[in-house]
Amino acid sequence: MSMLNIGTSALLTSQGSLSTTSHNISNVNTEGYSRQRALLGTQTPSFSGSNYFGSGVQITSVERVMDSFLVDQQRIYTSQESQQDTYLTFAKQADDLLGSPQLGLNTGLEEFFNAVHEVANDPTSISTRQVLLTQAEILATRFNTLSQQLDGFKEQVDNNLQTNVTDVNNLSQGIADLNQAILESSGGNSVPPNDLLDKRDKLITDLSSLVSVTTVPDSNGNIGVFIGNGQALVLGSTSIKLGIVPNPLDPSVNDIGYGPTNINVTSQIAGGSLGGLLAVRSDIILSSQAELDTLAASITTTMNEQHRKG
Numbered sequence: 675m676s677m678l679n680i681g682t683s684a685l686l687t688s689q690g691s692l693s694t695t696s697h698n699i700s701n702v703n704t705e706g707y708s709r710q711r712a713l714l715g716t717q718t719p720s721f722s723g724s725n726y727f728g729s730g731v732q733i734t735s736v737e738r739v740m741d742s743f744l745v746d747q748q749r750i751y752t753s754q755e756s757q758q759d760t761y762l763t764f765a766k767q768a769d770d771l772l773g774s775p776q777l778g779l780n781t782g783l784e785e786f787f788n789a790v791h792e793v794a795n796d797p798t799s800i801s802t803r804q805v806l807l808t809q810a811e812i813l814a815t816r817f818n819t820l821s822q823q824l825d826g827f828k829e830q831v832d833n834n835l836q837t838n839v840t841d842v843n844n845l846s847q848g849i850a851d852l853n854q855a856i857l858e859s860s861g862g863n864s865v866p867p868n869d870l871l872d873k874r875d876k877l878i879t880d881l882s883s884l885v886s887v888t889t890v891p892d893s894n895g896n897i898g899v900f901i902g903n904g905q906a907l908v909l910g911s912t913s914i915k916l917g918i919v920p921n922p923l924d925p926s927v928n929d930i931g932y933g934p935t936n937i938n939v940t941s942q943i944a945g946g947s948l949g950g951l952l953a954v955r956s957d958i959i960l961s962s963q964a965e966l967d968t969l970a971a972s973i974t975t976t977m978n979e980q981h982r983k984g
Contacts, residue, residue, distance in 0.1 A: 886945025
């Protein structure tokens with residue numbers, strides 16, 4: 675190996691390193707891009723006489739500068755933040771509705787029982803009786819309006835569930851397609867297609883904002899993506915779809931199905947905006963509707979009993 679060839683190897687290696695640096699600079703604002711670095715190593719030495727003589731330098735690989743542990747932590751916190759943000763958004767809407775002076779029950783109940791008190795003090799007064807009837811109608815209207823508004827919230831949650839399920843399926847398919855592209859690009863060698871790996875990681879992070887995910891790499895460079903209690907969304911180049919199925923107890927409520935047979939996995943979904951929507955529906959909307967119905971029935975039953983007693 676001549677000194678000229680060794681010098682040429684150094685120039686080519688420096689050129690490759692500069693190309694990697696240029697690639698980093700040009701993608702500084704690319705979302706999901708991981709900085710890359712060229713790793714250098716000696717070329718295979720040549721044996722001459724009784725010694726090995728060095729033959730120059732080469733780029734052994736170009737790798738991403740990233741920490742898989744930090745990436746996993748980012749996905750966990752992304753999922754948690756998305757769930758809490760979704761929950762908070764709908765919780766504020768419900769709080770504004772239930773606490774509204776115009777629609778809330780506090781003012782309506784207070785005015786109704788004040789009217790009842792006035793009738794009790796002067797039962798022969800026609801005007802106080804009329805005021806009581808008016809306040810009773812207003813209170814009933816408040817109950818009906820609140821119930822309708824909560825139904826609207828539930829419908830909004832169901833629509834968002836449908837949208838999010840579609841987004842999950844699209845991202846899952848994208849990850850499966852990238853698994854196949856990465857496998858083909860690698861061509862059985864150990865050279866990683868870094869830009870494709872970044873794109874796949876970006877899709878998995880986006881998916882974590884919709885639902886909590888776990889990932890398992892295999893020996894071929896594929897990444898399996900799982901949700902819930904181990905339901906696979908992506909296996910190699912295959913994605914398994916989520917769907918919308920009616921709740922077995924209340925067909926007006928949308929649940930989440932899994933796979934070709936749409937197995938109901940709603941209770942196993944957690945994290946992300948999907949988990950937030952399901953928590954809002956069960957903890958706030960359905961709970962508030964049940965309490966509203968119970969309160970309305972209790973007031974009606976108690977008033978009717980008092981009327982029967984004269």
